[in-house]
Amino acid sequence: MIVIPMAGMSSRFFKAGYTLPKYMLKAHGQTLFALSIKSFSEYFDKDDFLFVTLNQYDTPAFVENQCRQLGIHSFDIVAIPEVTRGQAETVAVGLENTSLAGDMSALPITIFNCDTALPGFRQPDFADDCDGYLDVFIGSGANWSYVRPHPDEPGRAIETTEKNPISDLCSSGLYHFRRAADFLDVFRLQLEGGVEALPLNEFYIAPMYNELIRRGADIRYRVTDEDGIVFFGVPDEYDALLARLPDSLR
Numbered sequence: 737m738i739v740i741p742m743a744g745m746s747s748r749f750f751k752a753g754y755t756l757p758k759y760m761l762k763a764h765g766q767t768l769f770a771l772s773i774k775s776f777s778e779y780f781d782k783d784d785f786l787f788v789t790l791n792q793y794d795t796p797a798f799v800e801n802q803c804r805q806l807g808i809h810s811f812d813i814v815a816i817p818e819v820t821r822g823q824a825e826t827v828a829v830g831l832e833n834t835s836l837a838g839d840m841s842a843l844p845i846t847i848f849n850c851d852t853a854l855p856g857f858r859q860p861d862f863a864d865d866c867d868g869y870l871d872v873f874i875g876s877g878a879n880w881s882y883v884r885p886h887p888d889e890p891g892r893a894i895e896t897t898e899k900n901p902i903s904d905l906c907s908s909g910l911y912h913f914r915r916a917a918d919f920l921d922v923f924r925l926q927l928e929g930g931v932e933a934l935p936l937n938e939f940y941i942a943p944m945y946n947e948l949i950r951r952g953a954d955i956r957y958r959v960t961d962e963d964g965i966v967f968f969g970v971p972d973e974y975d976a977l978l979a980r981l982p983d984s985l986r
Contacts, residue, residue, distance in 0.1 A: 737784045737836065737916070738776055739847045741826035742769075742795075743816060752971040757793055759850045761974065764981045768851065768968055769802050771985060775854040781809045786837075788830035791815040812836045822939035823849075828923045831916055840917040847911045847941060851969035854910065855984040860958050862891075863912060867953035868945060870896065871910040873962040881907035881942035883957045893955045898940040905957060908965050911941050922947045 746757040754761065759769040776785075785808050789795040796815045803811045814830045827847055837843055846859070854871070863869065870893065872883050883905040884895035895902060913919045922944045945955045966982050967973045 737786055737843060737845050738779060739786045739788070739827055739830060739845050740773070740850055741788045741823050741830065741847065742799075742850045743788055743790045743820055743826045745790075745819060748970050749974075754971075757795070758969070758974070760793070760798060763968070763974070763977045764985075767802065768974070769799070770806060771966070771968070772848075772850040772853050773802070773806060773808075775848070775857045777806075778856075778858060780807050783810075784836045785811040786830050786834050787811065787813045788826050789813060789815050790819065791817055810836065820939075823847075824923055824926065824939035824941045824944060827941070828920060831920060837916065840920060841915055843916040845913050845916045845919060847913075849909050849969070851967070852909050853966040853968075853985060854908065854960075855964065855966070855982075857910075859912075862956060864914070865954075866914065866956045867918065867948060868911070868913045869893075869956040869958060870912070870942065870945070871908045871960050872905040872957050873908055873960055873965060874904050875906040875962060876901060876904060877906070881909075881940065883907065885957070891956050891958070893945065893957050894949060896942045896945040896949075896955075898942050905959070907942055908960060918948060918953075919944065 742759055749758045761768050787799050789799060796813045799813050812834045814833045816829055820826045820829060831837055870883055878899055882897045882900060882902050883893045884902045885905060886892040886894045925947060926939055949955050964984060966985060968977045
């Protein structure tokens with residue numbers, strides 16, 4: 737299942753004068769939503785898609801229309817009444833309320849947002865052989881999630897952090913869990929205060945892997961080329977996209 741949490745407030749866009757949520761804005765004749773979700777076109781007829789939205793700006797109807805235009809075969813939309821305490825909680829609420837999920841212990845989930853594009857995305861060959869993975873790129877700065885690599889096993893993660901640069905491996909925002917049940921279990925521990933303290937009392941996804949690593953889970957990472965990632969989550973990035981459509985999105 738591909739899970740798309742999109743229950744943020746688009747506050748930076750509204751402060752910049754826009755009157756619609758960022759995913760409804762257009763660039764080069766397409767909505768930002770479509771530009772992002774088309775990253776997963778390989779899976780439109782192979783996988784279920786779950787969108788978790790706020791019940792405002794007629795977003796559920798917008799998402800349904802966009803999914804039908806894109807040709808997504810199987811999808812569900814869970815609309816929630818108010819902003820959650822972070823992306824992890826948004827995903828948990830979606831999983832707990834979707835009509836598509838069956839046995840959570842056998843349901844792989846891939847989580848991504850709708851303000852970034854990963855043109856031509858494909859699951860790595862090792863996705864079925866590990867307990868979870870993150871896509872990362874080489875970068876720096878205090879606004880990313882990070883992975884600490886195993887010193888002797890390239891591709892294996894031994895720690896993940898949020899806004900704490902423990903390496904140069906920055907998360908692209910894509911997170912995979914082999915079992916949705918693992919995600920929900922760790923999230924419930926977060927709610928109970930049973931895992932590490934979180935910055936700003938927000939429930940992020942990246943640090944959740946630490947509990948699985950502590951239990952002995954095999955968590956991996958895949959390094960991708962930053963040039964193959966298209967960001968449009970803030971107004972400056974959107975302006976750059978309007979000025980030039982990257983070749984990867986043509």
